[in-house]
Amino acid sequence: MNNKTVFRGVFLLVILGAFLFRLVLLDLRPMHHDEANQAVKFGNLLEKGEYHYDKNDHHGPSLYYLSLPIAWIFSGTKFASINEFTLRLIPVAFGVGLILLLLLLKGGLCREAVVFAGLFAAISPSMVFFSRFYIQEILFVFFILGAIASGWRYTRNRSPGWAAAAGFFAGMMFTTKETCIIAFGAILGALFLTWVFQKGSSRPIKPFSWTCIAHLLLGLGAAGVVSWLMYSSFFQNPKGPLDSVLAFGTYFGRAGEAGLHSHPWYYYLKMLTFSQYGTGPVWSESLILVLALVGSISAFSAKSKEDLSPLFIRFIFFYTLLATAVFSLIPYKTPWNLLPFYIGFILLAGNGASFIIKAGKNMFFRGAVVLVIGFGIFNLGMQSYRANFKFYADPRNPYVYAQTSTDFMNLVKRINDLALLHQDHKQMLIKVITNPDETWPLPWYLRSFGRVGYWQKVDAAGDLAEIPIIISSIDKMDDLRPLLQDNYQSEYFGLRPEVLLAVHIKRDLWDDFLQRQAVR
Amino acid sequence: MIKKFFLFVFTFQCLILFVHGVGVNSQDTDKDKVVLKLELPKPMFVGTPRNIRSPNLEKITGKMRKPFYVPKGTKLLSLDKPVSASDMEPIIGEKEFVTDGEKSGEDGYYVEFGPGVQYVQIDLEDSFHLYTILVWHYHSQARVYRDVIVQVSDDPDFITGVKTVFNNDHDNSSGLGIGKDKEYIETNEGRLIDPRGVEARYIRLYSKGNTSNDINHYVEVEVYGILVK
Numbered sequence: 001m002n003n004k005t006v007f008r009g010v011f012l013l014v015i016l017g018a019f020l021f022r023l024v025l026l027d028l029r030p031m032h033h034d035e036a037n038q039a040v041k042f043g044n045l046l047e048k049g050e051y052h053y054d055k056n057d058h059h060g061p062s063l064y065y066l067s068l069p070i071a072w073i074f075s076g077t078k079f080a081s082i083n084e085f086t087l088r089l090i091p092v093a094f095g096v097g098l099i100l101l102l103l104l105l106k107g108g109l110c111r112e113a114v115v116f117a118g119l120f121a122a123i124s125p126s127m128v129f130f131s132r133f134y135i136q137e138i139l140f141v142f143f144i145l146g147a148i149a150s151g152w153r154y155t156r157n158r159s160p161g162w163a164a165a166a167g168f169f170a171g172m173m174f175t176t177k178e179t180c181i182i183a184f185g186a187i188l189g190a191l192f193l194t195w196v197f198q199k200g201s202s203r204p205i206k207p208f209s210w211t212c213i214a215h216l217l218l219g220l221g222a223a224g225v226v227s228w229l230m231y232s233s234f235f236q237n238p239k240g241p242l243d244s245v246l247a248f249g250t251y252f253g254r255a256g257e258a259g260l261h262s263h264p265w266y267y268y269l270k271m272l273t274f275s276q277y278g279t280g281p282v283w284s285e286s287l288i289l290v291l292a293l294v295g296s297i298s299a300f301s302a303k304s305k306e307d308l309s310p311l312f313i314r315f316i317f318f319y320t321l322l323a324t325a326v327f328s329l330i331p332y333k334t335p336w337n338l339l340p341f342y343i344g345f346i347l348l349a350g351n352g353a354s355f356i357i358k359a360g361k362n363m364f365f366r367g368a369v370v371l372v373i374g375f376g377i378f379n380l381g382m383q384s385y386r387a388n389f390k391f392y393a394d395p396r397n398p399y400v401y402a403q404t405s406t407d408f409m410n411l412v413k414r415i416n417d418l419a420l421l422h423q424d425h426k427q428m429l430i431k432v433i434t435n436p437d438e439t440w441p442l443p444w445y446l447r448s449f450g451r452v453g454y455w456q457k458v459d460a461a462g463d464l465a466e467i468p469i470i471i472s473s474i475d476k477m478d479d480l481r482p483l484l485q486d487n488y489q490s491e492y493f494g495l496r497p498e499v500l501l502a503v504h505i506k507r508d509l510w511d512d513f514l515q516r517q518a519v520r
Numbered sequence: 521m522i523k524k525f526f527l528f529v530f531t532f533q534c535l536i537l538f539v540h541g542v543g544v545n546s547q548d549t550d551k552d553k554v555v556l557k558l559e560l561p562k563p564m565f566v567g568t569p570r571n572i573r574s575p576n577l578e579k580i581t582g583k584m585r586k587p588f589y590v591p592k593g594t595k596l597l598s599l600d601k602p603v604s605a606s607d608m609e610p611i612i613g614e615k616e617f618v619t620d621g622e623k624s625g626e627d628g629y630y631v632e633f634g635p636g637v638q639y640v641q642i643d644l645e646d647s648f649h650l651y652t653i654l655v656w657h658y659h660s661q662a663r664v665y666r667d668v669i670v671q672v673s674d675d676p677d678f679i680t681g682v683k684t685v686f687n688n689d690h691d692n693s694s695g696l697g698i699g700k701d702k703e704y705i706e707t708n709e710g711r712l713i714d715p716r717g718v719e720a721r722y723i724r725l726y727s728k729g730n731t732s733n734d735i736n737h738y739v740e741v742e743v744y745g746i747l748v749k
Contacts, residue, residue, distance in 0.1 A: 034568050041565070057567050260570040278627050279612055334568060394733075395571075402571040407731045437569040454563040474705070489690060492664040492703050494731030496569065500662060500705065514698065517691060 007111050011103070011118060018099050018122035021384065022092040022131045027084040029392040030404040033496075035134040036441030039087055042067050043079035043447065051233045053240040055247035059136045060175040061230045061240075066090060066139065080448040087134045094142040095131025098343070101142065102350075104149035107156060108312030109347065110305070110354055113295075117350025120288050123380050124346065125387040126272070129399040130336050132388060136176050137336040141343050143172040144183050148319070151187075152312060160215055167219030171226030174244070178251040182326045183340055190318035194311055197300075197318075255330045263333040268324070271335065271398045272342070280396025283383055287376035292320070292345040295352030313351050320344025335399045395497050404441055407494035411503060412445045414491070415469060418505060419449070421512050422468055427451055433461050433480070434473040438499060442471065458483070470504040477502060585709055590651040591717075591746060598723075598743040602643045607633040611735065615640060623740045625660035625708060635734040637667065637694045640741070641724045647674055648745035650715040653685065655725060656739040659708045665736070666703075667694040667728040670713055672720035685715040694728050710740070719748055 031039065042064045045051040051064055067090050071077075074086040099118045106114065121127050131138050146169035154162035173180040231240035275283040299313035323341035327333075353373055360366040391397035393406050415430070422428040427450045432442055439454060446452045455461040458479040464470060470488070472480055480502075484490075489510040495501045505513070603615045613631035618640050622629045633640075650672060657665045667689035673682045687699025704711055723743055727736045 037565055040563070054565070057565060261568065334571075402569045405732055407729075407733070432563075436564045436566040439563050440566070440569075443563040454561050456564070490702070491690070492705070492731055494663060497732060498662045499569075500664060500731055514691060 007115065010115050014115065014118040014122050015096060015099055018118075018128075019092070019096050021122065021128050021388070022095050025389060026088045026092065026132060028389065029132070030406060030408050031084060031441040031444050032133065032135075032403055033437070033440040035087070036444035038063060038134055038136075039082070040443050040447070042071075042087070043082070046071055046077060046082070047079045052237050053231050053233070053243050053247075055243040056250055059177045060244070061233065062143075062172055062175040063090065063134075063136050063139060065230060084134075088132055091131050091133055091135075091138045094139045095127065098138070098142040098145050101145045101149050102347075104153055105312075105347070107307065108152050108309050108316075109351055110307040112354035112357070113308065113347075113350040115350070116291075116353040117347050119377060120346045120349050120380070121343070123377065123384050124285060124288060124342075125283065125380065125384040126285065126335070126338065126342060126399055127346070128384045129387050129397075130339055133336065135336060137339050140173065140176045140180070140183075141339045143169050143176055144340055145343055147173060148187065148316075154215070158211065158215065160218055163215035163219045164222045167222030168226055170219070171223035171230075174223065174227045175230040178247055179337070179340065181248060182323060186319050186323035186326065186341075189322045190315050193318040193322075194315040197314060198311055255332045259332065261334055262331040265328045267333045268328055268338040268341075272338065272345075275398035277396040277398070280391070280394070281386060283387070283398050285380065285383075287373070287380060288345055288349040291349035291352035291356070291373075293348075293352065294356055295348035295350070296320075298351060298355040299348075308351075313348070316344055316347045316351075320348060335401050402496055405494035405496055408441075408445075408501075411471075411493035411501060414493075414503060415446070415449075418469060418509055418513060421516060422509060424451075424468075428468050429453075430469045430471065431455065431461050431464065431467050432471045433458055433476050434471065434501065435475070438473045438495060438501065466506070468506045468509050472502050472504065474500050474502060480504065585712060588652065588712055588714075590744060591649075593746050594651050594744050595746070596742060597644050597648055597745050598642050598741060601645060603640055604643070605633060605640045606638045607736075618642065618738045618741050621740070623656055623708075623710070625656075625658070625739065630658055630737045630739045633736040633738075635729060635736075637726060637728045638736040639724050639726045640738055641676075641678075641722055642741060642743060643676070644721050644723070644743065644745075647719055647721045647748045648743075649717045649719055649748060650685075650723075650743060650745040651717060652742075652744040653713040653715055653723060654710045654740075654742040654744075655713065656708075656710040656741075657706050657727065657730070658737040658739060659706045659710070661732060662705050662707075663730045663732045664703050664705055665727045665730045667696075667699075667726060668701075668703075668711070669694065669696050669699065669726040670715075671696075671724045671726075672715060672718055672722065673724070674719075674721050676722055678722070678724055681720075683718050683720070685718060686713045689728075694726060696726065710742075715745075 037058060041051070041058060045064045046068065051061060053061055067087065070089050070093070071082055071086055074089065075082045099121050102114050102118050102121070109117065147166050150162050150166035150169055154166055170184070173183060227244065228241050231244040232238055233240055272285045272289060274286070295313065296317045299310050299317050320341055323344060327337055327341055357366055357369050357373075360369055387397050387399055391400065393403050394400060395403070419425050419428050426448055430446065430449060430452045432439060432452060432454045433456070434442075434454070435456060443452075443454070453461070458476050464480075464483050465487075470480070470484070484504055487507050488504040489507060491503045491505070492500050493503060598619045599621050601619050603618045605615045611632040611634060613628075615631055617629065617631040619642060653670060655668070655670070668686065669684065669689055670686040671678060671682050671684050673680070675681055684697070686701050687697065688701040688703050689696060689699045690703075692698045723741070725738075725741060729735060730737075
């Protein structure tokens with residue numbers, strides 16, 4: 001691919017494909033527990049301008065502040081008018097944006113490697129799935145790549161602008177997720193190991209100068225300013241920056257606990273290599289893993305050329321190795337936590353694909369390699385389609401994790417239908433008596449209802465005799481039955497696999513509903 | 521002409537003032553009442569809940585089923601009896617699984633039918649007094665099957681002599697009438713239905729998806745009874 005125009009055209013197609021894959025039917029999957037948590041937190045910021053960093057949960061403030069402009073443009077300032085599509089546009093934008101960032105890696109990776117890496121990022125099932133998920137992860141990956149890319153540009157021309165940009169991205173990493181400490185550690189470790197293993201490079205790392213130290217301070221200043229602004233909620237919460245540091249204590253503790261999300265060290269690698277649950281389909285992103293291996297080996301054999309830097313690829317290799325090791329050794333694991341190191345695999349795979357194609361001396365070999373990689377890409381695309389449009393809430397999809405069942409939407413519909421019949425409509429009183437982990441995403445879906453209360457115990461919820469709708473966990477049923485007697489119609493709805501919610505509807509409202517149904 | 525015009529304007533203004541006055545009065549009445557502002561507790565923010573993929577054979581609520589008494593001579597009638605279904609091509613498994621005697625909740629022991637209202641029908645090959653129908657839809661996960669309706673008849677087409685022995689379609693969404701029976705969570709004990717000695721040869725069991733997905737499953741159906749003399 002020597003022609004610049006061809007490169008630009010292909011890259012544009014990759015971007016368009018990535019955008020379409022992420023954007024289509026964005027509201028198909030019911031809101032996940034975590035998405036709803038984030039959305040309600042964002043709702044407070046949108047409507048009341050309130051945001052205070054919580055050092056115990058929910059990560060940094062960047063997601064909420066970056067959601068504001070998109071919400072203002074698409075849905076206004078009322079939380080009730082925000083929808084899933086609007087919220088998920090934010091991860092979509094950053095999921096596509098990180099592919100655009102690959103252009104900054106020019107010189108570190110050759111053009112072909114940039115295109116392949118872009119293609120893998122565009123269609124990887126895990127990347128697409130979490131680019132349609134309103135949590136911090138894809139933003140975090142974007143900022144990691146931004147910091148690496150800016151750092152790379154800085155090594156090329158030592159300009160203060162790129163130093164400040166790298167600092168800005170590092171600051172944004174810090175304001176996005178507490179796991180930035182792992183990414184920072186992996187980046188620093190990779191820099192050190194690249195320095196150690198720079199032998200054989202025709203362009204060794206230049207020694208640091210006073211100018212570099214000044215630029216480093218500039219970068220740190222940029223990171224500090226961004227972090228301070230965000231964590232202090234733009235000067236509204238002076239305690240925020242301190243809490244952002246204290247939070248590491250909480251997260252260190254959680255990372256080591258064998259809690260709800262404790263999984264074996266090979267959890268991520270197995271998920272990416274081979275997953276099959278029950279009668280479900282086989283899932284594998286092995287193509288990327290194998291090509292990443294090739295790309296890593298090539299980094300230690302290839303010599304510097306005009307269009308690529310083995311040192312940069314070695315840096316990516318060490319970053320990926322260290323980040324994968326740390327994320328794998330931490331017992332706390334969720335599928336989206338693989339993304340910060342998986343982006344390294346994708347870069348290496350881009351390099352691997354380019355290397356293996358160029359390694360072929362004759363056309364037959366090259367053609368065969370292109371065919372095999374092409375088939376692999378097609379297969380990844382099909383998996384991505386399945387993961388996002390067919391198995392989007394199905395536990396047989398490895399990226400589906402504690403996902404809200406599609407049946408939950410029947411509960412939402414039922415309550416909306418009943419509200420149409422009730423004299424108070426959306427001011428109808430709803431009492432939710434559930435365990436905390438069985439409450440979400442109800443607050444998101446009931447956001448347009450004016451009078452909804454949440455309790456954890458039946459006896460704390462007050463008089464239940466005249467409440468039109470009560471939503472309860474199943475383990476509250478024994479306490480509820482004597483209170484509700486035959487005055488309520490109860491229905492079950494799936495919240496998540498193995499977790500059901502019961503909806504208890506006041507008999508007169510239910511009879512009214514049945515009458516309307518009969519008329520229809 | 522000018523007088524008439526002013527008279528018209530005056531009358532019109534009076535009318536507006538009157539209507540406005542009535543409005544004000546009604547607002548005054550409303551002013552006596554205000555919407556009671558309730559301070560309702562807010563939801564508690566919590567982290568990612570547990571992800572469950574493993575089978576759960578434990579009961580979610582309630583106790584073990586009490587012993588169920590039937591007349592002496594009651595036998596299992598349904599084992600290996602012919603089964604037909606509304607969905608002629610199951611997604612997974614064979615319709616014969618319904619009466620093959622295997623009740624394991626693992627993969628490979630259940631038949632999966634398409635979405636929406638679907639039924640399976642068992643032919644007992646003779647008329648019996650029915651005393652127990654035991655149904656296992658899918659018990660390796662806590663879920664509720666919707667619109668479970670069990671009908672019996674001597675007519676294979678279920679046009680004449682149809683008797684409904686169980687119906688929990690409380691909103692008539694399957695169109696077979698409103699049922700008064702309760703929904704229930706699937707367990708490895710199965711659901712015991714008491715047909716109270718009703719006489720029939722064919723048993724038809726309906727369902728309409730479940731709380732995990734919109735498809736229909738059967739692990740096993742057992743029918744117990746005594747031959748009609």
